[in-house]
Amino acid sequence: MPSNFDRHLQEIFAAMKESPVEISVSERKPTCVHCGEACDTTHIVHNDLDFCCEGCQWVYQILHDNNLQEYYKIQQSPGINQRVREATDYAFLDEPEIQQKIIDYASSHLIKVTFHLPAIHCASCIWLLEHLYKLVPGVSRSQVDFLRKKVTIHYDPTQVTLRRIAEMLEHIGYAPSLNMGQLEEKKLPVVPRKLYYQLGVAGFCFGNIMLLSFPEYLGIEGDQASRWFNYLNWGLGLPVLLFGAQDYLKSAWHGVKNGGLNMDVPITLGIIALFVRSTIDIFGNYGSGYMDSLAGLVFFLLIGKWFQQKTFHHLSFDRDYKSYFPIAISVWQEDRWTTIPLSKVEPGQRIQIKNNQLIPADGILLTPATQIDYSFVTGESDPVFKRAGDTLYAGGKQIGSPIEIQVTKAVGQSYLLQLWEDRAFTQKKETRDHRLADQIGTYFTVAILTIAGITFLYWSGKDLNMALVTVTSVLIIACPCALALAIPFTYGNVMRLLADKNMYLRSTRIIEEIQRLTHIVFDKTGTLTAVNDYHILFHGTPLSEAESVLVRSVAHASTHPLSHQLDLYLNKYQLGSTEDFREEPGQGVTARVAGQVVRIGSANWTGAPNPGSNGKQSVHISIDGTYRGNYLYESRYRASWRKTIKVLARDYQLSLLSGDGDRELRRIRSVFPAASTILFNQKPKDKLEYIRALQDAEQRVMMIGDGINDAGALQASEVGLVITEDINNFTPASDAIIHNGLFPYLPQLIQYTRLSRRVVFGAYFLALLYNVVGLSFAVQGMLSPLVAAVLMPISSVTMVLYGLSASTLLFRIMKLNELPQADWVQTKVDDLYQFST
Template identity: 45%
Template sequence: MSSSTCYHCGDVCDNNEVLFDSKRFCCNGCKSVYQILIDGGLDSFYEMESNPGISPHETSGKFDFLENQEVVQKLLDFDEGGVQVIQLHIPNMHCSSCIWVLENLGKLHIAIKSSQVDFPKKQARFTYDKENLSLKELALLLSTIGYEPVITLEDYSKTSKTTNNSLIYKLGVAGFAFGNVMLLSFPEYFEVEEFWLDRYKLFFRWLMFAFSLPVVFYAAQDYFKSAFKGLKSSVLNIDVPIALGILTLFVRSTVDIVFDLGSGFFDSLTGLVFFLLVGRFFQQKTYAHLSFERDYKSYFPIAITRIVDENEETIEIHKINRGDRILVRNQEIIPVDAILLKGYAQVDYSFVTGESEPLKRKLGDKLFAGGRQIGGVLELEVLKSVSQSYLTQLWSNKAFSKNKASSFQTLTDALSKRFTLAVLTIAFLATGFWLWHDPSKALNVFTAVLIIACPCAIALAAPFTLGNVLRIFGRFKFYVKDTNTLERLARIQTIVFDKTGTLTSNNGSAITYEGMQLTEEEKVLLKTTLRGSNHPLSRELYGILKSNQIETLDEFVERTGKGLEGKLGEHSVKIGSAAYVGNSDYNSLETTVHVAADENYKGRFVFKSQFRNGIVNLLQNLRQNYSVAILSGDNKGEKNKLAQLLPFQLPMLFEQKPEDKLEFIESLQRKAKVLMVGDGLNDAGALAQSDVGVAVAENVNVFSPASDAILEASKLNQLASFLAIARQSIKVIKACFLLSLGYNLIGLYFAVTGQLQPVIAAILMPLSSISIVVLATLTTNILGRKLATKT
């Protein structure tokens, strides 16, 4: 067979076959793709599976329209600093080999910086250097290796809603074959001997064999591929016993009809595959539903400042419309494509491109969504409304994510290998016994064991349970990145809180000024400088200062953990700690912000912090199950105030710089799993270092890629309830596992003792999966109702 099929795509080679490198290709196109992949160092593409490639199509002139720059600009997601980003629909990708070659496209062309594949949507996102590669050349490169992109201008700006119908086709084939094989099996079921024996027995049996072929070699192919790849990687995945059961049924049934030993088990075989695919289809539909809810129902609780008639108002980010004027402060994410109207733009696009060098932009330039402003405040005019699904992609971007999931073993991963090994051991031992005791039952026992112990229920338990919990958490404004984060959240042992902006509220603090009177010019400069900062104390102070005049600063600097500096003309102002503004002799136990104008110390603002409602009860509840600590950059006077507020003692560290917080988290992680709760500003390093980092958001664009979850500030007092539900969700998964185990043990008893026919096992197996899904859904909904009563 290998001598007559194409080494690249697997198609049959005709008289025009091409010989190259001692291999046969069906055409010059496949030979060229092979040569490109080998020369590009992607030869391991052919080791993943046999004939994984796609034959390229002729594309001469097809992408000439991409030479028009107006067209290209409508298609691009990003175009700054010589880097372009685009998301392309590639319908030809069909397997893990396709994903692998597309995500390694940078080896074929040095200008391609990164590529990320969204396999369910058949989309890939490419970041490339436009000086060395044009969009047309990228499209031609993809077409050359068999992954021609589909580009349409009419609806390309909308979210592509492509559907992978292969599962539906396979389900249809399996259902059609199952129904017909069952009908053809009736004569033997009812022992219609005369009619059966005399005329049509042989014909019906071979007809059942014919119906089973597309079921085994088409409808069930994903199970064989998954099992083969697992074994090739020395991994016993959960598809191994499924594939082995299908193969055993098919071989046994074929042997039966060839040697006239019986009609075989084609009804069981087609029924098994059909019910497996029904379960997979149901699972896919549920995942799509959960994904929809998480992508489009206010995924990020972030707000933006909109300017209306020279007044500033804070609005939810999804309410921004084309033509609005918005304010973007230092360290804020630019949430939309916009035109720069005022301010000095220095934008860090590393979240989008991976390049950390900030780009300077002048008035009238276009700024793209996803950049972070570094420096003073900007005023922008919105070009299009925000796409929260785009921000979702940023949150998952590999450019700045610390892959905490890679070192974390999920519950399903931990059990699947042991389960598969146990099932195979039982199957072989039972078969060995029956070969010695009664060989006629050996194959039936082997088949029944593999089917009855199908691990589908185990595979479904965690995704359905955790997926539902993610949806419930999102409804109550606690946005968790993924199910892996949820499992890590359930294993937390120590919780560390930041104080300012986390335990304390940005609203309601009493602020008094002590010192020399500020002139009107100094007040204007002070408020204008504060306008560019997102620090909680800066925002509070900015809100109370009485000055309607806002200027555009010549210079703005914010030094994390120290303070701010603004310059306008010949005058300057410094705002921050006493040491930062030049009053190093000052020592106080109060929370203060000091001010110096033109290098002359003027005075200080004293803050009486207002703690959030329910914080004492929250800390009290958390102490029952966790070790709790508090970190703060404030002075030690706040420690005494907090100690008086709490009726119990907690470890509290004050005067902590951002690097001190990170080191403290590292020290705790040597003994326990750590949850860090902060405001996402000075705590970014600690959030990224912790096992789970939660950013608390309150009327501010605090989108923090360092975090694993975002919690709306008003829901902070419910954190103990969220953590309790995370732990209970793991108990639900374990209960599902126990239910599945009980079912398997009962079924295995009858299978091992030779009392269970494979067809009965094939019917019972999907019922087990359905019961797991029902149990997971009902219990998580009950947890959701309990959470609703507490909020």
């Protein structure tokens, strides 16, 4: 059973035997067996396999030693790159208090716990995680939920600790994400279970009613038996009405009570008319009733609802600040560092914040100096320099070595969290306005009632009995099941097509919101500019190649993000070995390379004559005590951002709100239309207020942002769109999430979403045709149960087929299907078959 991977290995072996020298560099660039990345900076050959870094090789070794190589056969290079190995301190998982919050179930010999593992991305991941028992003795069972990226682990607490499991998960590249928000998270299935029960009941009853209606379809009537069949049908229809259609009845009642006629009102009218008419027919022995149509209608409606409700559960559209905070924090208590749950932190305590951790509470800095990255809160990308005694606001990210803070306010009362007290976060968006279907529902109800009234008046003069028959027939046939199916299937399909291309919408309601937009507001940092992608330029005495090697070697050794960028920028130079490496928090780093002392860091640190960076980020260099110059970092704008803005400006008013200073004003002004507003130095609250002001001026706003500093604006706007590098990253609460690669296509995607409204109108036209035909039968009193039983499913099925095919066709006409596929993609079924057959 040779799998792809075997073949791949055999090819390599064969190639090596033929030409052992050439293979390694010149012929083809080797890619890492573990993670699939090119082995360019470092290339380790172990067991004749290529690895890009020691981390990957190490993980391979563990799996190999435990007989888990199957991991590499299911999917090629399934691993997570280990170049930057994290070593999180999971000591806090030993604290009973924290354990208690994470664990789902505990007894003396069995504990069940669920971890969220953002790294889960392919079939191999599932395989490996479900074989965790081979790696960690004491684990008895582990089950992955791929779509939610979760694993549920059963283990024996006498044999293994929670901490050990978490550490092993991190070792093999699946670091569990533990944050404060998860503690309160409820576990919800993708589709509520009730809908499945309703589908089951409606489907069961529908099938049996059809079966029992056969005598009637075949024209065998009047028999004693067929009467009993009718009673049985009625009995089977009852659960459909009372349980299956429950939500429609409730929603319609709710609508009528509040004076708004929604789409569910005419549906409910139809359902009730069907039921009442059938009851009279069956028990008065006038006919066989319409129970088959009733059950079929409800069944189709429920399928539509199921199709529409499918959401993207690996994404979280409802994140609040708690998701960004760690679950536990180190506190100085009784002369030692202990870990306590974050919620227990009190003012006056001394806490420790490590590199890249978020400051969870307002406090005073105790460490002499540091740099804090506040881009998360303010959008301002430059790190802020802080000295001992300065106040640090929650939400900043520590860069560099650990710092200590004296907490001044409890976690829930920090400056950052004031934003969340705004009404934008407390009010639910869904309730704000009526959907398209509900507006149409209003006209529809009025129209049906008018036609029913006229029919009744016409017939009541001749025959009262006939009048009642025709009125119920009108209500039955006019029941807008076709209309009710058009939106779920069309918009449900639009959502799926967009998700295939990495644009995720929270619900079909967002499609309607996008169709009505008038104004688009952009954030700058991270939205128009790319994150961690800088244009780096050197100013000063040019460096020779040997000197560049020195600089890169020191930058490579440092953990500071700017050093990391510099390391990447200089990656064409060799790496030298460093000695006497020292990092001064908030200042810079120094080390000796090839006998020369290199300092990189702030202007002060390197003895620069003048800081002269115009507020831009810069890294200064000195070699052997001589100042050489500085690297200027300029954030790069996204590919073809000018064109994107220009195209959007044709249809929408635009604004830009940035947390940064106005140093980029000229460049932005030249791209945005003259009428648009461009504001700098905007705090999160200002952005929120700006959106409010637009809304007060009758604008319908889309906010495009990326960070938590836009959270208020995203929440307040009609459509909050978040742009992200990695779809699995933490993003603030929003209505839509797109991958940054899609930014140039944003105008087309919005256009497609707008045009999908026409597809729905087409469906309405079809539904209208059907209604005209049906009504012409109904008003003449000719709607037999058989005609109804044929017409209704036909119209429903037409509507489903039309909705799906028309929206897909439009997608193709606009050539959106040619956009690259989602890159996080789930395992393709084809790939799976390669190893199973």
